[in-house]
Amino acid sequence: MRRADRLFQILQYLRGGRLMTAAGLAERLEVTPRTIYRDVAHLIGSGVPIEGEAGVGYLMRDGYDLPPLMFTHDEIVALVAGARILQTWGGSNMAAAAQEALVKIDAVLPEDQRARVGHVNVHAMETPWHGGHWRDFLDIFEAASEKYIRLRITYEDESGKGSDRVVRPLGVWFWGKVWTAICWCELRHDFRMFRLDRVLDVTEVGDFRPKKGQTLRDFYETEAYCR
Template sequence: MRRADRLFLLIHALRGRRSAITAQQLAQTLQVSLRTVYRDVADLQLSGVPIEGEAGVGYMLRKGADIPPLMFNEDELEALVVGTRFVRAFGGERLGRGATAALLKIEAVLPDALRERSRRTRIFAPQVAGRIENSGLIDALHAAIERRQVLRLDYRDGHGAVSAREVEPLALAFWGGTWTLGAWCRLRGDFRSFRPDRIAAHAPSGEIFADDPARNLDAYLRAVGTRSTG
């Protein structure tokens, strides 16, 4: 966890409490050592954060101290909460963790009424075991896109026949039940949209591809409406 995130979460743990919380409880909440808690609290106090208390007794924010609330209305807040739930369910493990952390930070600076409203949202995206998003494949494809890694795929077509492909991955799209990987296919010499659930095997080739205007993301997006799947 980044130190900035840890300090933010420490303040969040202290926020709104009527009684002191011990360093041991903070260490368990943040999953860090007692020494780290003592150091972080001291650093925050030196930075002007009004934390009262001491080691062996406990800590709390001085009464009246708070973080300025974000200016969300109820519809905006609900959109953020629901969006976070969908990312956790369908965005892969890495983005799911990021969405959870982001929502925690947002809720940390909300007024009490809006924080309670966020918890009453009744639109859910259940996380179900066995879905492709939980297999690590979406995370691997996402990482390859960010790093511009050429991928070698064993890809099954609609009839189950497998072909070997080398692709330059450009984007992932979620269609409400099915993912597609937009890429430049070197075998076809053209753009293709591959379904991750038909990828039998994948591995980076070790090659990094260049941003060629003729076959980059912008070119793919212009062509995607007229091209067939792989």
């Protein structure tokens, strides 16, 4: 890697006030910590507002204008592939946001990198499972888990039996073709996972406060998750 490219990558890693050690930067950039010390000293001497010291770590204060956004070939492939997958398999809001993100990325890339975006041969195809309201429900569950909103749902299990539940969404998981919502179920007084393609109706019914024993971290410690 050219030194100019390495200096730019150091700025990218320190973007947003992230604290990183010289050892961590050296591992990512496949150089020695001594090289990182010299590079950081050069950046500081050039006026870049980097703070820190050897053995502690470095960070860059907010407000510093970085050069135009640059990505490696693999990063472009990852971003485009991820956006295309969300456009097909994400919620309605997620799909729209993924498209907008691609437009913004394309607008700030140099011309040679912009051409790479169009040559990413990774695609996501729709399947018959894509029917129903699961896209909108995915957005609702995701937002509810972030804002701590209780939901009343009508749910149909694998046998076709329906039930009404009040749940506290904790997060959503994607299993390759099926999204599930991890919730604290007020009916069962326990954690439950609901397939979003089996949710028939959703209504917001008020806020909730995370309680000890009912959080996502608590779910990770249960036998159901460990199995």
